[in-house]
Amino acid sequence: xxxxxxxxxxxxVLCIGAAGILLLRSSQxxxxxxxxxxxxxxxxxxxxxxxPTQLSVRQAAISVSFSAALAAxxxxxxxxxxxxxxxxxxxxxxxxxxxxxxxxxxxxLISGYAAGWVYTLAGGEPGLPQRTDFPEIILxxxxxxxxxxxxxxxxxxxxxxxxxxxxxxxVPVPDVAQFLLSYLGYATFGLLIxxxxxxxxxxSAVLVLLPxxxxxxxxxxxxxxxxxxxxxxxxxxxxxETKDWYTRGHCTRVSAASSMIAEEIGxxxxxxxxxxxxxxxxxxxxxxxxxxxxxxxxxxxxxxFAAIQLHPMRGLEIVRGxxxxxxxxxxxxxxxxxxxxxxxxxxxxxxxxxxFARIICVAxxxxxMTSDRSYRKAKPQEEAVAELRKWSGTQFDPIxxxxxxxxxxxxGWNPPASVPAPSGxxxxxxxxxxxxxxxxxxxVSDR
Numbered sequence: 001x002x003x004x005x006x007x008x009x010x011x012x013v014l015c016i017g018a019a020g021i022l023l024l025r026s027s028q029x030x031x032x033x034x035x036x037x038x039x040x041x042x043x044x045x046x047x048x049x050x051x052p053t054q055l056s057v058r059q060a061a062i063s064v065s066f067s068a069a070l071a072a073x074x075x076x077x078x079x080x081x082x083x084x085x086x087x088x089x090x091x092x093x094x095x096x097x098x099x100x101x102x103x104x105x106x107x108x109l110i111s112g113y114a115a116g117w118v119y120t121l122a123g124g125e126p127g128l129p130q131r132t133d134f135p136e137i138i139l140x141x142x143x144x145x146x147x148x149x150x151x152x153x154x155x156x157x158x159x160x161x162x163x164x165x166x167x168x169x170x171v172p173v174p175d176v177a178q179f180l181l182s183y184l185g186y187a188t189f190g191l192l193i194x195x196x197x198x199x200x201x202x203x204s205a206v207l208v209l210l211p212x213x214x215x216x217x218x219x220x221x222x223x224x225x226x227x228x229x230x231x232x233x234x235x236x237x238x239x240x241e242t243k244d245w246y247t248r249g250h251c252t253r254v255s256a257a258s259s260m261i262a263e264e265i266g267x268x269x270x271x272x273x274x275x276x277x278x279x280x281x282x283x284x285x286x287x288x289x290x291x292x293x294x295x296x297x298x299x300x301x302x303x304x305f306a307a308i309q310l311h312p313m314r315g316l317e318i319v320r321g322x323x324x325x326x327x328x329x330x331x332x333x334x335x336x337x338x339x340x341x342x343x344x345x346x347x348x349x350x351x352x353x354x355x356f357a358r359i360i361c362v363a364x365x366x367x368x369m370t371s372d373r374s375y376r377k378a379k380p381q382e383e384a385v386a387e388l389r390k391w392s393g394t395q396f397d398p399i400x401x402x403x404x405x406x407x408x409x410x411x412g413w414n415p416p417a418s419v420p421a422p423s424g425x426x427x428x429x430x431x432x433x434x435x436x437x438x439x440x441x442x443x444v445s446d447r
Contacts, residue, residue, distance in 0.1 A: 070190030078116025285315025
């Protein structure tokens, strides 16, 4: 709380105050509230809120607690929905700070009350729905769902923007869509709970949410699998950097630049994951190149240069058995192809080169030019961009270069910090960089 900027603190206090006012205003209706249903729904909300599922959306998590809140909108009205949602304060999530609990409770209370108010405004009547109430109840419930989801998302997004700085961390549109669609999809279960309540009462929550918790477990397993993917890739990158230490941090930066390009040209979420993996592993084939060749000072013989040219194919051989990489294989194999057909290992040209490879080619060259090397200092970003423009249409795909420059102009370039060398480890550096278009490797005939 102390580290939060003043705008975020002011917003935090305003949300807590607004929630307190709504609680006081709701107290007038407590005497006619169905307390048994409210307490059961509150317990259900608390259980669901305490076991959220991590999403693949940049450290985001989602729970099915809003199903209980929306069921409360139908069964006990805005006042009851506000009380049910406020139990988020008592969530037992490990490591959740007190001020975050208070904010979660406040924003859920506001969202629940607003959704209940919209439900009644749209013609819904709080209480046990009867069979004759369908399908007329669907429209008010849909309006309440929209308000709950939109308000919950807006309140949370604003506190994150104020706390982290507006524009510092932008969530891609496909990720936002995935997040909102998850909310709207699970919201339908709130209506199922309310519809079954008249028949089996509180057991309806178990009947509806038990399959959801099974799905939540499966989703958690999927997320754990992704974490294992990340660990596998990190281990391979560390192995590359141990063999050729001048590239420390290079894989991470190429991955970040490739992701910028991919987002600019509108890639979907799954392909964004794949291009990030491809950027991380594009140089893994250096593990199959003799160290003395990578570190040689001076010109290379044809045989030595051929060994370097083989590193994309060796990279493919190393990662071929990792099934989750999918399209990343093409990026690893062909990232040294040139747009004019004079690259390696296959001499592909233009659209023959896989899109992933054309993206990594630009990102790879940009990071090489803007990073310190043993034989020169990092070039300014403007000079590196000028080189990309210069070689656009010959070495690089002009469309990819244009997309990267637009992304740079909009977001800037804040590369991840370089990885420090392990204590006591001898640091070796290459004398040449085959990724740098401004300093091509010199080759002499060995005949």
